[in-house]
Amino acid sequence: MTYCVGLKLNAGLVLLSDTRTNAGLDNIACYRKMFFFENPAERVIAIMTAGSLSVTQTTLARLDEAIENELADETTSILKAPTMLQVATIIGDTLSRTRREIADQCRDLRQQASASMIVAGQRAGGDMRMFLIYPEGNFIEATEDTPFLQIGEHKYGKPILDRVVTPATSLADAQKAVLLSMDSTLRSNLSVGMPLDLAVIEKDACAVSARRRILEGDSDFMDMSAAWSAALRDSFVKVSI
């Protein structure tokens, strides 16, 4: 499985993904699940992926091919699409078509082949937007009421987001929130694993403002995780019933 989470805040977008990919429990590998398509200062698009690696890789390769195609226009290239809505539509259509083709190929094996994506970004002159794209190609969008979207193993890390994230959350607090959400998930589910990819896209920058790969044993992350565990245990002692 996978855990990816994206926050759309007044101050910008904060994205975090793990890298564990597995086929069964005895075939575990590390693959990046966060990708950027940038034309700095004009547009930035981030994609995070969950699900069948063959579906997500092929979808991304097709999005790349469409961008590089000399005949690409605003209906096929996500770097030429006039709005983030149109970007989400192109990605949704590409994902849906790829998923159907691979599911057809896998039919005899009775294997599932599905995938979902979080697409976040901004065009100069447009608003920041963030979408969760379903395997069928349709999508939902993050709003003021629900400023975060998750794909993959989303349940373990949801309570902390429900409690602390609002659109007014600062980018610093937002990074802490997604890392704590990931920490709970890593502790409770083996199918989500280090290293992690963390990215921040500040509002109106139309470029990736910061990105960081957090490796297994990263001392900052381990310190945060230990401090959070200690704080939770302290809180547990203090709360009475």
Add this chain to the structure above:
Amino acid sequence: MTYCVGLKLNAGLVLLSDTRTNAGLDNIACYRKMFFFENPAERVIAIMTAGSLSVTQTTLARLDEAIENELADETTSILKAPTMLQVATIIGDTLSRTRREIADQCRDLRQQASASMIVAGQRAGGDMRMFLIYPEGNFIEATEDTPFLQIGEHKYGKPILDRVVTPATSLADAQKAVLLSMDSTLRSNLSVGMPLDLAVIEKDACAVSARRRILEGDSDFMDMSAAWSAALRDSFVKVSI
């Protein structure tokens, strides 16, 4: 859905279940999911249920019928079975048979009919034991390494249990831990709902030591929930990355 959790500690057993039952989102009802079979001072057996209500109710009715049958013997009545292992086997066999029959009846509708159970208890002279019984009738048992078992919507409430519960946890702390685990689940998943049933079975009592129904709006539970939220937010502010 459902959330039920049981802890097997050195000091005793602590059990908590919700009561929400739904068929789709527009048909929501309240049903007890925690049941006791007691012969005080000789044996106590607690069963918590998750899954299709028709499967769990019929399974429990058949266990009752077997107890009341004049011809009942130690292979059919859970109040006569000589060990908790044999109790779990009778319950597993009854659940498995009931589930198969109802699944056959539902086949034309392409509806799932499945259920799982947590069975916990003790016989005088035996050890406390706690089992998770799968829909197929097989089961696993709580151990020193993993002193808790969960059924239903288990993911939201697992991180807190992973962090604070060990076999040495006191019965008071254990009740707090399961209530906080439930609190996280209630906040993040609509299919789990109040009221709650909480029970404690002290070691070697061979009887239910305490049971309590926690109603919607219970002031102790609301205070604990609010204090926990506040403590989490305080901890969040203190932890740095």
